[in-house]
Amino acid sequence: MSTLEEPEVEPDGLDIDAVHERLGDRVLDTEEHINAPGIIIRADEVEETLTILRDEFDFDYLACVSAEELPDRYETIYHLKQFADPTRELSIVVPTDRDRPISQSAAHVYETANWHEREAYDLIGIEYDGHPNLKRILLPDSWTGHPLTDDYNQDKPQVVSYKAHENPLLEHTKEDDGETMLINIGPHHPATHGVLHLKATLDGESVVDVEPDIGYLHRCEEQMCEQGTYRHQIMPYPDRWDYASAGIINEWAYARAAEDLADIEVPEYAQILRTMGAELCRMAAHFLALGTFVLDVYGEFNALSMYAIRDREKVQKLLEDLTGQRIMFNYLRLGGVAWDIPEPREQFFDDTRQFINEDLPESMDEVHDLLTDNEIFQLRCVDIGVLPPKQAKQYAATGPVARASGIDMDLRRDDPYGYYPELDWEVVTDDGCDIFSRVMVRVREVEESAKIVDQCIDLLEEWPEDEREIQANVPRTLKPDPDTRVYRAVEGAKGELGIYIRADGTDTPGRFKIRSPAYCNLSTLPVMAEGDFVADLIASLGSIDIILGEVDR
Amino acid sequence: MSSQQPPTELDRNVLTKTRDARATGVDDRFNSRLREAMGSTPFILTKFDKFMNWVRGSSMFILQFGIACCSLEMIHAMMIKHDVDRFGAGVPRASPRQADLIIVPGTIVSKFAPRMKRVYDQMPEPKFVVGMGSCTISGGPFQEGYNVVKGAEEVIPVDIHVPGCPPRPEALIYGIAKLQEQVANGETSPVVVKPYELEEFGNMPRDEIIEQLSDQINEDDLAMRYNWGDSP
Numbered sequence: 169m170s171t172l173e174e175p176e177v178e179p180d181g182l183d184i185d186a187v188h189e190r191l192g193d194r195v196l197d198t199e200e201h202i203n204a205p206g207i208i209i210r211a212d213e214v215e216e217t218l219t220i221l222r223d224e225f226d227f228d229y230l231a232c233v234s235a236e237e238l239p240d241r242y243e244t245i246y247h248l249k250q251f252a253d254p255t256r257e258l259s260i261v262v263p264t265d266r267d268r269p270i271s272q273s274a275a276h277v278y279e280t281a282n283w284h285e286r287e288a289y290d291l292i293g294i295e296y297d298g299h300p301n302l303k304r305i306l307l308p309d310s311w312t313g314h315p316l317t318d319d320y321n322q323d324k325p326q327v328v329s330y331k332a333h334e335n336p337l338l339e340h341t342k343e344d345d346g347e348t349m350l351i352n353i354g355p356h357h358p359a360t361h362g363v364l365h366l367k368a369t370l371d372g373e374s375v376v377d378v379e380p381d382i383g384y385l386h387r388c389e390e391q392m393c394e395q396g397t398y399r400h401q402i403m404p405y406p407d408r409w410d411y412a413s414a415g416i417i418n419e420w421a422y423a424r425a426a427e428d429l430a431d432i433e434v435p436e437y438a439q440i441l442r443t444m445g446a447e448l449c450r451m452a453a454h455f456l457a458l459g460t461f462v463l464d465v466y467g468e469f470n471a472l473s474m475y476a477i478r479d480r481e482k483v484q485k486l487l488e489d490l491t492g493q494r495i496m497f498n499y500l501r502l503g504g505v506a507w508d509i510p511e512p513r514e515q516f517f518d519d520t521r522q523f524i525n526e527d528l529p530e531s532m533d534e535v536h537d538l539l540t541d542n543e544i545f546q547l548r549c550v551d552i553g554v555l556p557p558k559q560a561k562q563y564a565a566t567g568p569v570a571r572a573s574g575i576d577m578d579l580r581r582d583d584p585y586g587y588y589p590e591l592d593w594e595v596v597t598d599d600g601c602d603i604f605s606r607v608m609v610r611v612r613e614v615e616e617s618a619k620i621v622d623q624c625i626d627l628l629e630e631w632p633e634d635e636r637e638i639q640a641n642v643p644r645t646l647k648p649d650p651d652t653r654v655y656r657a658v659e660g661a662k663g664e665l666g667i668y669i670r671a672d673g674t675d676t677p678g679r680f681k682i683r684s685p686a687y688c689n690l691s692t693l694p695v696m697a698e699g700d701f702v703a704d705l706i707a708s709l710g711s712i713d714i715i716l717g718e719v720d721r
Numbered sequence: 722m723s724s725q726q727p728p729t730e731l732d733r734n735v736l737t738k739t740r741d742a743r744a745t746g747v748d749d750r751f752n753s754r755l756r757e758a759m760g761s762t763p764f765i766l767t768k769f770d771k772f773m774n775w776v777r778g779s780s781m782f783i784l785q786f787g788i789a790c791c792s793l794e795m796i797h798a799m800m801i802k803h804d805v806d807r808f809g810a811g812v813p814r815a816s817p818r819q820a821d822l823i824i825v826p827g828t829i830v831s832k833f834a835p836r837m838k839r840v841y842d843q844m845p846e847p848k849f850v851v852g853m854g855s856c857t858i859s860g861g862p863f864q865e866g867y868n869v870v871k872g873a874e875e876v877i878p879v880d881i882h883v884p885g886c887p888p889r890p891e892a893l894i895y896g897i898a899k900l901q902e903q904v905a906n907g908e909t910s911p912v913v914v915k916p917y918e919l920e921e922f923g924n925m926p927r928d929e930i931i932e933q934l935s936d937q938i939n940e941d942d943l944a945m946r947y948n949w950g951d952s953p
Contacts, residue, residue: 307831308831310938311831312934315867323950324949325928326831326949327947328832329938329942330839362787363788386830387828387863388869405862494794495793495794495887496790496887
């Protein structure tokens with residue numbers, strides 16, 4: 169079944185000739201990326217070109233912006249997609265001069281480009297002309313140098329300034345109206361789910377402006393992956409991006425990109441194992457999202473957060489049986505998985521069925537009883553933290569956040585991979601656009617994941633014993649051809665988790681860029697929170713379900 | 722409604738027993754086996770310091786402080802199933818001013834280290850630190866990162882290291898129990914390495930990098946200087 173792993177590379181329905189004709193002289197040259205055709209344009213025609221593509225060719229989704237340094241130039245690649253059909257992809261490549269790396273900003277065409285370009289400026293050093301707020305985003309403001317460039321000296325000392333927190337009332341009150349004040353939420357604050365800093369400006373109790381300040385957990389994941397060899401050394405790191413037990417999904421993102429790059433076919437049996445593992449991970453991640461969200465809106469250690477953690481423990485037990493670890497699974501290998509279902513197989517199947525068919529429906533009843541049917545909870549969440557679909561698309565929100573705004577996109581169905589196309593399940597959407605919808609989408613996705621796991625268990629149980637192939641033949645050292653590029657994504661627990669890799673002919677990637685769903689989803693926070701009360705800001709933040717490891721990478 | 726029904730035999734018994742106990746001043750609830758073991762006198766003799774150590778070790782208030790992956794296992798250690806509160810160390814406090822114990826659960830990067838130092842400074846004495854996971858020992862899997870502080874000890878003193886990536890909740894509980902044991906025995910002396918301190922920018926030795934930043938940072942602003950070249 170060759171259709172399983174390799175989705176068609178040629179985007180069907182995209183008339184590339186029409187694009188060329190419309191863009192005319194703006195097309196300097198073309199190139200082929202594994203996932204999409206690439207069009208090279210001039211650095212001062214970015215805004216114009218992207219506006220045409222957005223308005224006339226329906227490329228309403230800027231999935232990722234990856235910047236890199238090449239021996240003779242700097243390059244920014246805008247990975248365009250369509251929300252209606254994410255397999256229609258187009259890469260816009262913008263080369264810039266080595267001496268003066270200045271490129272026109274796309275932030276006025278796609279809101280999401282704002283953060284992506286700040287990151288590119290921070291790590292690579294490309295300057296974006298016309299960018300509304302071009303300053304460092306992941307590293308401290310006082311950092312010197314751009315670390316993902318070749319001439320960066322890592323041993324050079326750095327100084328990080330730390331201004332003492334002054335009385336915000338004195339220092340930040342605007343001269344002309346004494347009404348607003350700035351409060352810092354985080355970086356150490358129980359409601360920020362880790363180390364996030366929100367600069368919130370309040371007028372009385374309403375939020376007039378909020379700016380997420382990230383980078384408190386920027387632990388150089390891209391550098392680590394660029395140092396590792398494809399075959400084994402990269403795989404442990406994805407577990408540490410979205411560490412809310414979504415490890416197998418993250419590993420799959422890397423595996424999918426690298427397998428496309430090296431042309432590896434994954435056996436069907438391994439695909440089922442991957443699918444089952446990924447859905448167990450999704451359940452664990454959504455339980456955590458639910459548990460921490462009720463902590464945010466209800467207060468410390470209430471019953472529901474305990475129940476959510478109890479259910480997580482059960483999933484983690486199953487995942488531990490399967491992979492050997494509770495959180496950092498390192499279960500996938502390029503071309504397959506590390507090992508089969510543990511012996512005795514019947515026991516694993518029984519345990520999983522017990523959880524899926526007996527325990528889970530019961531705890532879902534509890535969730536609906538305590539949470540979603542609860543009048544107080546509804547008062548707190550309905551019509552608050554609204555994210556209209558148009559803005560969700562502009563900010564490239566994906567995953568439950570987008571689906572709760574009525575955007576019907578799920579890569580498991582729309583850009584099929586693994587064993588998902590063969591299974592019977594639904595994509596959950598809700599058009600409430602508010603906090604309540606986002607919570608509901610997650611709760612219902614847990615039920616859908618359970619359906620998938622149940623079907624996988626049946627398949628695994630009936631699979632003939634001599635055809636249990638868990639690993640394809642993969643060369644010991646992988647050296648993809650130089651200058652091949654691929655951007656591949658999977659549906660992570662938080663949304664589209666994409667990996668861009670440029671091979672440089674060696675056994676390590678030349679550039680490894682992670683498109684993090686939580687990063688893009690977090691950038692929608694100002695849309696949700698501005699105008700609401702400060703307490704609703706916390707609820708909105710909780711409903712986005714960020715994991716800082718994935719935001720900062 | 723039970724209050725409208727006549728009290729049953731059982732209710733009457735309970736009420737009477739409690740009332741009697743209160744009236745005579747001998748409440749059953751305090752007649753524990755420990756009390757029996759102490760004989761007729763309700764007093765014990767001990768050294769004050771020893772008593773205080775025992776009290777401290779038996780009631781640890783943990784700072785609610787999540788950084789990275791390890792904080793999930795920390796949550797699991799505090800919640801249902803593992804429940805570190807069974808050992809008298811399970812009350813998470815959101816404010817550092819109410820906490821005795823800070824668990825450092827994750828990778829510390831350059832932007833966060835000064836903030837963590839400040840949080841640690843805000844805790845009242847005596848305070849204790851448990852470093853959770855490989856990142857707080859050496860930087861762990863991210864040790865080679867350009868932005869990663871090579872262990873929590875570079876910034877704050879650490880009493881107990883719990884290795885693992887991440888450690889299981891059981892391992893964390895064992896680490897906390899070991900710390901409690903140390904505290905109760907009056908044995909704590911944290912490992913102090915701490916090459917990185919918050920200091921005023923103006924007091925830093927002038928060199929190329931300081932000159933370069935002098936127009937960005939005020940003389941009297943606090944800053945932390947990382948000498949990455951000297952790190953292990």
